[in-house]
Amino acid sequence: MDEPRVAPATTLRSRFAGVAGAxxxxxxxxxxxxxxxxxxxxxxxxxxARVLASLLxxxxxxxxxxxxxxxxxxxxxxxxxxxxxxxxxxxxxxxxIEMLIGPNMRxxxxxxxxxxxxxxxxxPLDAQFMAxxxxxxxxxxxxxxxxxxxxxxxxxRLSIGAGLLQAVSFAAxxxxxxxxxxxxxxxxxxxxxxxxxxxxxEQIVWQAFEAGRYPVEIYxxxxxxxxxxxxxxxxxxxxxARALAGRLTGMTVLVALILAACxxxxxxxxxxxxxxxxxxASA
Amino acid sequence: MRYWLRVYRVHLRxxxxxxxxxRFSTLIWAVWGFVGPLISLAVWTAATxxxxxxxxxxxxxxxxxxxxxxxxxxxxxxxxTMSWDAFEFAYRVRTGSLSPQLLRPLHPIHADASFNVGFKxxxxxxxxxxxxxxxxxLHPAPPPSYxxxxxxAPALVLAGITRYIWQYALAAIAFWTTRVDAINQLYYVLxxxxxxxxxxxxxxxxxxxxxxxxxxFYGMGAFPVEIALGRVSLPAAALGLISQMFWLAAGIVVFxxxxxxxxxxxxxxxx
Numbered sequence: 001m002d003e004p005r006v007a008p009a010t011t012l013r014s015r016f017a018g019v020a021g022a023x024x025x026x027x028x029x030x031x032x033x034x035x036x037x038x039x040x041x042x043x044x045x046x047x048x049a050r051v052l053a054s055l056l057x058x059x060x061x062x063x064x065x066x067x068x069x070x071x072x073x074x075x076x077x078x079x080x081x082x083x084x085x086x087x088x089x090x091x092x093x094x095x096x097i098e099m100l101i102g103p104n105m106r107x108x109x110x111x112x113x114x115x116x117x118x119x120x121x122x123x124p125l126d127a128q129f130m131a132x133x134x135x136x137x138x139x140x141x142x143x144x145x146x147x148x149x150x151x152x153x154x155x156x157r158l159s160i161g162a163g164l165l166q167a168v169s170f171a172a173x174x175x176x177x178x179x180x181x182x183x184x185x186x187x188x189x190x191x192x193x194x195x196x197x198x199x200x201x202e203q204i205v206w207q208a209f210e211a212g213r214y215p216v217e218i219y220x221x222x223x224x225x226x227x228x229x230x231x232x233x234x235x236x237x238x239x240x241a242r243a244l245a246g247r248l249t250g251m252t253v254l255v256a257l258i259l260a261a262c263x264x265x266x267x268x269x270x271x272x273x274x275x276x277x278x279x280x281a282s283a
Numbered sequence: 284m285r286y287w288l289r290v291y292r293v294h295l296r297x298x299x300x301x302x303x304x305x306r307f308s309t310l311i312w313a314v315w316g317f318v319g320p321l322i323s324l325a326v327w328t329a330a331t332x333x334x335x336x337x338x339x340x341x342x343x344x345x346x347x348x349x350x351x352x353x354x355x356x357x358x359x360x361x362x363x364t365m366s367w368d369a370f371e372f373a374y375r376v377r378t379g380s381l382s383p384q385l386l387r388p389l390h391p392i393h394a395d396a397s398f399n400v401g402f403k404x405x406x407x408x409x410x411x412x413x414x415x416x417x418x419x420x421l422h423p424a425p426p427p428s429y430x431x432x433x434x435x436a437p438a439l440v441l442a443g444i445t446r447y448i449w450q451y452a453l454a455a456i457a458f459w460t461t462r463v464d465a466i467n468q469l470y471y472v473l474x475x476x477x478x479x480x481x482x483x484x485x486x487x488x489x490x491x492x493x494x495x496x497x498x499x500f501y502g503m504g505a506f507p508v509e510i511a512l513g514r515v516s517l518p519a520a521a522l523g524l525i526s527q528m529f530w531l532a533a534g535i536v537v538f539x540x541x542x543x544x545x546x547x548x549x550x551x552x553x554x
Contacts (some may be wrong), residue, residue: 045462052465056472064481070327071332071340071486075326154389207318212321218329 014217028125029133035049036136041138050142056090058146061213063088076217081157083215086241090213092174093237095144097181103137103146105185106202112192117278128271132186151244158245170243175262176253179238183263184232193274206232212237235259289538290389294397301398302405311471313406317367317413321356323481324350324421341492343485343514352423356508359414360435361480364443364503366399369470372454373463376549385546391449399447404427427513434520435511438502441527445534446503452538478504485514499530 069080108131111117188201208231215235216227228234242248327350337346375381384391475481477500484492495501506523509515
């Protein structure tokens with residue numbers, strides 16, 4: 001059995017720093033994801049329902065854009081093809097978030113409410129790591145698959161050619177975007193330690209995320225600011241889309257990476273403070 | 284008649300108490316009503332700015348202020364006519380919590396309709412200040428006369444009831460399959476285009492506009508909005524009201540048929 005060897009929690013920090021620790025954690029993630037996928041195999045029909053639902057949602061946005069673009073060829077500097085690239089990134093992100101981040105964050109919220117977070121804390125693993133990587137909702141990748149297909153198609157239409165630099169900056173901003181949304185969501189989840197009912201706040205995030213289907217430039221200034229800095233939808237969707245369309249400066253890539261690192265560090269700190277506030281089951 | 288008044292009064296009181304208990308979450312759900320119209324308004328604002336002039340299609344002209352008026356009125360009317368039973372109902376079938384409701388001597392649609400009305404009463408009161416702020420900030424074009432707004436009232440009521448009954452018929456599909464996400468999404472797509480949510484129908488391609496007028500979606504969506512903004516001639520408005528009544532009657536028939544067949548099918552999954 002390739003189950004990882006159990007290590008005392010006290011020695012964990014030093015182990016995590018080393019290469020051996022990294023390998024150990026990578027192996028644990030593999031086990032977590034494998035068991036999740038095994039459980040999800042039970043619901044295979046979900047995948048097709050999801051694909052169909054995502055395709056229909058995509059149809060609405062494409063239709064809405066093509067009606068608007070039939071009266072103009074440019075919306076705040078975005079051509080129709082570039083708006084399609086943006087839309088593909090929206091779906092890619094939606095799929096990745098729902099597959100990797102969403103299930104874990106929702107689980108933490110209910111675990112804190114019901115007191116079952118005890119079982120996570122008792123494991124000889126970093127609690128944040130365990131809580132963040134425990135499950136994977138593989139069928140939610142449906143939108144990501146659609147997004148990927150659309151991005152290949154729309155990049156072809158743009159006829160800019162996919163350069164290496166473009167690919168690297170897209171990968172970097174995509175990773176930064178995922179880290180930013182993870183940090184942001186974990187921040188909301190950590191609030192659960194103080195206020196037990198915050199799952200509604202998730203709705204506000206999705207309401208903002210919905211706005212990311214279109215370039216943030218079309219919104220009024222104050223909303224652009226909100227979508228860039230308060231709820232960083234711009235960094236999650238618009239920035240990677242610009243990278244993919246080859247319209248991004250190295251500076252923005254750097255800002256995205258620094259912002260992601262800062263948010264991750266801050267939320268890790270906040271999580272530790274919140275954890276101290278956790279009173280456990282039936283307390 | 285007295286009996287029904289009492290039934291609805293009691294149901295409304297229950298719904299109101301429940302909603303006051305969860306007023307924060309109720310409000311957050313209601314905020315979804317802002318998202319769609321404001322995004323559409325932003326898209327069309329960007330389009331008018333790019334052209335430097337208004338947009339005309341099929342004999343109707345929209346400039347910046349017209350778009351603001353259209354989508355703001357749509358936001359309010361959309362809120363007043365919305366229903367979410369298709370999403371809620373599948374959950375009840377899946378968990379089996381529908382069973383006790385079916386045992387009551389009253390069709391569950393009455394309790395749900397009361398809940399719908401209670402939700403709108405509470406959220407309208409809460410959202411009113413936000414709507415007023417939007418009207419001040421976005422400078423919509425005023426309607427040609429406020430008599431138009433009053434004339435829109437019967438069309439609005441018909442739109443709300445028709446949408447409700449069709450949604451409930453759609454919800455009853457959950458008796459056959461508990462995976463209704465894709466079906467609901469299809470409804471959403473049709474509604475976005477044919478009700479005129481993403482763009483005024485006059486600006487859509489001609490075939491889409493024609494299709495909209497021959498489906499129930501136009502009557503459930505853009506029609507009352509267009510009356511309020513004085514964009515419908517009197518004969519067209521009369522014709523529209525007749526078509527609304529036709530679709531309401533059709534909805535009731537379809538709902539009864541689907542429900543009768545569905546209840547026979549129901550086996551209480553979660554039991």
